[in-house]
Amino acid sequence: TEINEKIHSEYEWPDHYGNPDWFLHDRFGLFIHWGLYSLAARHEWVMNREQIHPDHYNKYFKHFEPDLYDPAKWAKVAKEAGMKYVVVTTKHHEGFALWDSNYTEYKATNTPIRKDLLAPLVEAFRKEGLKIGFYHSLIDWYHPEFPVDCIHPQREDEAFKLAASGRDMAKYREFLHGQVRELLTNYGKIDYLWFDFSYEDRGFNGKGAKDWQSEELEKMIFELQPDILLNDRLDLGRGVTTPEQYQPKSNVQKNGKPLIWEACQTLNGSWGYDRDNLNWKSSELLITMLIDTVSKGGNLLLNIGPNGRGELDEKSLTRLQEIGEWMRLHSRSIYGATESQYKAPLDCRFTQRGNRLYLHVLHWPFRTIHLTGLAGKISYAQFLHDASEVFFHEYEKPDVFQHTAFKMEPGEVVIELPTTKPNVVIPVIELY
Ligand code: H79
Structure with missing residues (x-):
């Protein structure tokens, strides 16, 4: 009982951002990557990796029909794994909207499933008591006004280059802000918004805060959802720090204060459903990663990639169940816990x-x-x-x-x- 309580009381966190107390307590969330790439079943960057033209990629749109989709099942699995919040891809880089957006025809309601897939998911996870987060891609490889850049597919193709000229960032931005407004208006209280990503420094036409008009976007977000948390990828130098598939050596600090941070990690190296993947982490490694993260004062956002029928594969389910069994007995060392001032011994x-x-x-x-x-x-x-x-x-x-x-x-x-x-x-x- 004499262990000195010297837990960081002050984080590097903007005053105008929402109260992160729940986030710091909960520590463990579920990331869901689900979109048209789930049909390709070979990584969510398939459009970029294989330089697939949007017209060709359209086959996945025409055949997207997740007939076994039952988000109540996903929510139950997450809850039993000990997860306290969910972050779901509303739109990934491919540009496809999981909800019934008024800003595009490229949306779930126009696929064979003909349903808004986001609304039932939000409802199901709320019902299990999880906080709700939306992942939203700033990048868009489908929108005709998104200026082609260093990470855009089909940039070597002459016909594409022609079609790519004269694209207007202002028009894309209107679309981006409009979709974010929809997401933060039509689905009740949203606890966390996870943008992905800025890359001004990565080469030709890389994009950042000026392109997204991040300041204005942020202002609108807090008008619509005053308590929401934001991640750090709007290129404003604030928000939850989100190291990707990487465990930092220690808690990251800024101005001598710890940052609020969250590791995002995959089960197998791919975010989207990846049928032939051979890189599955063991349950033990995943539990170790959760422990390691909390021991450094961070959260873990652990990803699943449901398949094109809307189900979770056996390997994902087994891992979540085994994590849940560990959490059932050990969550006291995770929830509300953080790094210690004491240095842990080897291993x-x-x-x-x-x-x-x-x-x-x-x-x-x-x-x-x-x-x-x-x-x-x-x-x-x-x-x-x-x-x-x-x-x-x-x-x-x-x-x-x-x-x-x-x-x-x-x-x-x-x-x-x-x-x-x-x-x-x-x-x-x-x-x-
Ligand atoms: O949604 C998941 C990923 O699809 C997305 N973020 C998570 C949450 C993501 N994947 N990669 N990235 C974000 C950053 C990617 C950087 C790179 Fe590249 C893409 C490195 C190599 C290919 C761009 C192109 C930078 C260098 C070359």
């Missing part, structure tokens, strides 16, 4: 919630773990999963006889472990 991660310290043992050692600087600060230790007591030994003074197995440095605590690793993916010891 361990600390999280801290108030005066409670959580030691996550990623790799099971033989018999002991030495913790530095904690002598005299702990009164009890137990495994989280079964509340079984864990013995520990504290350094007292140098001249006192100490058992050789627990030879300690000043200030150290030695945790005494069972020889066999408990039967959970990653055991956690609660210290307080």
Whole structure:
């Protein structure tokens, strides 16, 4: 109980942004990438990677009919995995709208399924008590006024180059702002808006805040949804920092203060449904990534790519279920927890919630773990999963006889472990 509470009270976060308390508490969200690329089933950048002309890509639009779509199932899976919020692709770079937008004909209601697919999803996840986030692509490879640039497909094709001349960013911007207005008007309270992405520095005609008119867009967003959180990809230097498929070495700081950040990660390296993918992460690795993120003061937004019929594949389901089983027993070390001031030993991660310290043992050692600087600060230790007591030994003074197995440095605590690793993916010891 003597563990010093020195959790960052002040984050680098703009005053005019919404209150991020729920976000900092909840820590774990579900990302959903679902669009026409789910039919291609070979990565959501397929249009770019294979330089597919919009006219040809149109086959996916003509055949999009997710007849088994049941967002209540997805919401249940997310809830049981321990996720507290969802971020769904309203429109990805391909330009296809999942909702009944008045600004385009390229939308779900004009595919064979003939339905707004966003409304039932929002309803289903709200019903399970999850907060609602929208992913929205700033980039658009379908809109005829989006100026062709360094990451636009078909840029080497002569006919395309001709069609690409005279595109008007102002017209695209009107469309972009208009769609965002729809999304923030027609679906009730939206908790989080996740833009993707700015790339002014990436080469020919790369786009940033000036192109999107991010300041005006941001102003409109807060008029429509005063409590909403925004990510950092509008190129304004503020919002939730979103490292992509990358675990930062430590909490990112700015002006000497920690930033609010969220790792976004895939199950297999692809965001969209990817049938032949061989790069699936194990459940253990995914749980490790969640722990690692929270131990650095961040959130984890973990992605699924539902298929063209609107279902989740077996591999995704298994992983979410296994994460959920771990979370059922260990969420106390995740929700409301953050990084600790104490340095974790080798192959361990600390999280801290108030005066409670959580030691996550990623790799099971033989018999002991030495913790530095904690002598005299702990009164009890137990495994989280079964509340079984864990013995520990504290350094007292140098001249006192100490058992050789627990030879300690000043200030150290030695945790005494069972020889066999408990039967959970990653055991956690609660210290307080
Ligand atoms: O929606 C998911 C991805 O499709 C999207 N963001 C997540 C959430 C995304 N993927 N990649 N990126 C954002 C940034 C991409 C950068 C690169 Fe490139 C594309 C690196 C290599 C190809 C652009 C073209 C920059 C260099 C070459």
